[in-house]
Amino acid sequence: METLKDSAHLDLEELAQRRAEVYLSEQFKKLISDAEKNVQQIEPKDLDLNDLDILLLDVREPEEFASGYLRKEKHLTIPRGKLEFVAIKKIFEQYGHDVPIVTYCFKGPRGLLAAEQLKKMGFTNVKNIKDGLINWLESGRTLKSYFGEITLVAKKS
Incomplete structure (x- = not known):
């Protein structure tokens, strides 16, 4: 049975994962933008x-x-x-x-x-x-x- 503490921990992990994905997505967009300037x-x-x-x-x-x-x-x-x-x-x-x-x-x-x-x-x-x-x-x-x-x-x- 999942406790409230376990649920909060999972939500924080999910939030961290989503933030990482947004960060990586933004970094990828920057890589592409920089390449567009150079090529x-x-x-x-x-x-x-x-x-x-x-x-x-x-x-x-x-x-x-x-x-x-x-x-x-x-x-x-x-x-x-x-x-x-x-x-x-x-x-x-x-x-x-x-x-x-x-x-x-x-x-x-x-x-x-x-x-x-x-x-x-x-x-x-x-x-x-x-x-x-x-x-x-x-x-x-x-x-x-x-x-x-x-x-x-x-x-x-």
């Missing part, structure tokens, strides 16, 4: 997929990549959580620090944070697709997949 974001219309000088960097997890990607040529998938550990080997050693890089993720924040981190690591020409693949699809563009092209289907009213 140029581009709209889908401003990215030419035929320009093979640009290295596309998908920072989603491998299982997300299977759901659709932008192109196969000069394209890397490095999950955001592994970026710092493999960027030198997979990007710098192969392409140098001046290669034009465009990062992306599904909604935008991971790509934005990855682009900012690459800049901090010394890569000089880094941009991010604003609002990620959601924006890409909403702009009428398509994704590649193992089964063909993917488009956004408009909802019927």
Whole structure:
């Protein structure tokens, strides 16, 4: 049987958890805001997929990549959580620090944070697709997949 003291203790723990979540949420918003100041974001219309000088960097997890990607040529998938550990080997050693890089993720924040981190690591020409693949699809563009092209289907009213 739960006593009043136990109930109060649980409520305080729940309150502390909620405060921590709000704090972390605010800190995350600040991280994103700071990254927006440091990284140029581009709209889908401003990215030419035929320009093979640009290295596309998908920072989603491998299982997300299977759901659709932008192109196969000069394209890397490095999950955001592994970026710092493999960027030198997979990007710098192969392409140098001046290669034009465009990062992306599904909604935008991971790509934005990855682009900012690459800049901090010394890569000089880094941009991010604003609002990620959601924006890409909403702009009428398509994704590649193992089964063909993917488009956004408009909802019927």
